[in-house]
Amino acid sequence: GAVVSQHPSRVICKSGTSVKIECRSLDFQATTMFWYRQFPKQSLMLMATSNEGSKATYEQGVEKDKFLINHASLTLSTLTVTSAHPEDSSFYICSARDLSGRTTTYNEQFFGPGTRLTVL
Amino acid sequence: DAKTTQPPSMDCAEGRAANLPCNHSTISGNEYVYWYRQIHSQGPQYIIHGLKNNETNEMASLIITEDRKSSTLILPHATLRDTAVYYCIVRVPTTGNQFYFGTGTSLTVIP
Numbered sequence A: 001g002a003v004v005s006q007h008p009s010r011v012i013c014k015s016g017t018s019v020k021i022e023c024r025s026l027d028f029q030a031t032t033m034f035w036y037r038q039f040p041k042q043s044l045m046l047m048a049t050s051n052e053g054s055k056a057t058y059e060q061g062v063e064k065d066k067f068l069i070n071h072a073s074l075t076l077s078t079l080t081v082t083s084a085h086p087e088d089s090s091f092y093i094c095s096a097r098d099l100s101g102r103t104t105t106y107n108e109q110f111f112g113p114g115t116r117l118t119v120l
Numbered sequence B: 001d002a003k004t005t006q007p008p009s010m011d012c013a014e015g016r017a018a019n020l021p022c023n024h025s026t027i028s029g030n031e032y033v034y035w036y037r038q039i040h041s042q043g044p045q046y047i048i049h050g051l052k053n054n055e056t057n058e059m060a061s062l063i064i065t066e067d068r069k070s071s072t073l074i075l076p077h078a079t080l081r082d083t084a085v086y087y088c089i090v091r092v093p094t095t096g097n098q099f100y101f102g103t104g105t106s107l108t109v110i111p
Helices: none
Strands: A004-007 A010-013 A019-025 A032-038 A045-051 A067-073 A076-081 A090-097 A109-111 A115-119 B009-013 B018-023 B032-038 B045-050 B061-064 B070-075 B084-091 B105-110
Touching: A004 A090, A010 A019, A019 A032, A019 A090, A019 A115, A032 A067, A032 A076, A045 A067, A076 A090, A109 B045, B009 B018, B018 B032, B018 B084, B018 B105, B032 B061, B045 B061, B045 B070, B070 B084
Parallel strands: A010 A115, B009 B105
Antiparallel strands: A004 A019, A019 A076, A032 A045, A032 A090, A067 A076, A090 A109, A090 A115, B018 B070, B032 B045, B032 B084, B061 B070, B084 B105
16 A cells, blocks of 8 residues: 655654654555544544645634645645644644555545654 | 544454445535545555445455445454454545545454
């Protein structure tokens, strides 16, 4: 199957700083990527849909000025958590869809390994 | 919002079949059912998906009822490595084809 990577895998930062998380599709082009957040012992919550070359679509309740998403190429989307606070500490996961049909039969999302963010 | 309900947890003996149920009573005719699993602190892994017919692949089988209001994921011979949280997802066929995860079933395979 298709491979999606995330960097960094783990980050610790001070309150008030900004953190950038990268999501890359390694062997396919992804016109659409998704960002999720997962708190301990909870399910994944969709934050936003990222489309290459256009603005991201945010889910209700997700602050677009706080979680900046850029999808400048077909293999890279970035999520920047601006002015991070302890309540932003979470597991952030991205996924990507391969529309070429080469690695998927129909619309599966391929997930990255996740990034553990801890804000002190 | 998630359109599925699953039992929060299940146990299964190693080597036996694990049958994980999912209710999706409000599913529409063109909505697919997907199953993913998540091993602790990793990204979810695709297992299988289906629309109407039963499906089988190298990992699992998916049985969808005739009215499509529920489905069952079957792991034919569960191993300890199958211990994970299993998510049943109804994919909404909007422009973005987003996935909305429910609470999932935590499956524990017991030696």
